[in-house]
Amino acid sequence: MAADEAPSKARLRLWLRLLKVTRKVEGRLRERLRTEFATTLPRFDVMSALNRHDQGLKMSELSGVLKVSNGNVTGIVDRLVEEGLVIRGAVEGDRRANLVRLTRKGHEHFAVQAREHEAWIDEMLADMPANESENLAHRLDALVQALEEPESKK
Amino acid sequence: MAADEAPSKARLRLWLRLLKVTRKVEGRLRERLRTEFATTLPRFDVMSALNRHDQGLKMSELSGVLKVSNGNVTGIVDRLVEEGLVIRGAVEGDRRANLVRLTRKGHEHFAVQAREHEAWIDEMLADMPANESENLAHRLDALVQALEEPESKK
DNA sequence: CACAAAAATTTTATGCTTGAAATATAGCGG
DNA sequence: CCGCTATATTTCAAGCATAAAATTTTTGTG
Secondary structure, eight states: OOTTHHHHHHHHHHHHHHHHHHHHHHHHHHHHHHHHHSOOHHHHHHHHHHHHOTTOEEHHHHHHHHTOOHHHHHHHHHHHHHTTSEEEEEETTEEEEEEEEEOHHHHHHHHHHHHHHHHHHHHHTTTSOHHHHHHHHHHHHHHHHHHHOSSOOO | OOTTHHHHHHHHHHHHHHHHHHHHHHHHHHHHHHHHHSOOHHHHHHHHHHHHOTTOEEHHHHHHHHTOOHHHHHHHHHHHHHTTSEEEEEETTEEEEEEEEEOHHHHHHHHHHHHHHHHHHHHHTTTSOHHHHHHHHHHHHHHHHHHHOSSOOO
8 A cells, every 4th residue: 555545545535425425415305305394405504594693694695604606595585585484675774785584484484394304314313423423523624624714824 | 411402413513514514525626627627516427437337327327326316317418428428329128228438538538537536635635634534434434324224124 | 919017218397506797786086 | 976896686598406297118917
């Protein structure tokens, strides 16, 4: 084993594994959300973000939090508005922006979905002991940190 | 700390972290593939699968390997065929199916892309020592195993 | 052989996603 | 107040993704 070949391959394997787990879990969540609540993961994500920010979020803040494009959020919010789950309100003193918030109905729907969502995750990751979960989460967090600052080493 | 509340929350955190890391890395890969090779992640994935199976794969095998829907693969392969990177061949004795393979051009393109791809991953996960990568990969693999068999405990 | 069930694939409808272009408003320097 | 630059959002074109319906071919089974 070369002192140089191994690390790269090991990291590639790690990445492929990460991808596999994530896709698998995402797929299950997607299916459950569809069959049990007639909704989708992106919609759940948007509602989750709005639930954490009860004072509302601007479209750009929403796309920032979710790490998706601006135009993407427009479409998802449009549909949620049609169904009366969220509302677009005016921003005091800035007619360009608007503040998106959950409606009462949106809050109620989300509460139910979030409870189930947590249970599904718990079930899917059941083989993972709590302390090991924490451990893994920390390592992954370190990775996220490193990725956040691409070239801050100026 | 309740003996019951913690595990579920810890697992939820783990899941959210997994999602964050994966999306971040995926986003970077996507951008690189686009700017440097004018291609996309799904196309790369398809070519990667075909590269590992030089004798070719049927459409259904391809969607099985990649864990995406049948109809999805149809569209991606269509575009790769248009660009002369893959070909659809007949399957001996079954006119329903067809065998998808990389063309010579496809092989050449993929070789270049795969080399870069591995380097990008290596760079992004640089903070992760090789042995820790292996460790993590193994834990994740256990998770995948558990997820593969949903109710095999009949 | 006939014909129903199964298998391989494509088509269709709908929604997600992106990057880029377009639109509209804000805010600043002169 | 004019005009420029920046900010907030939407629109647009293209591709990705899924589930369900449709198509074509194969494979039993009587």
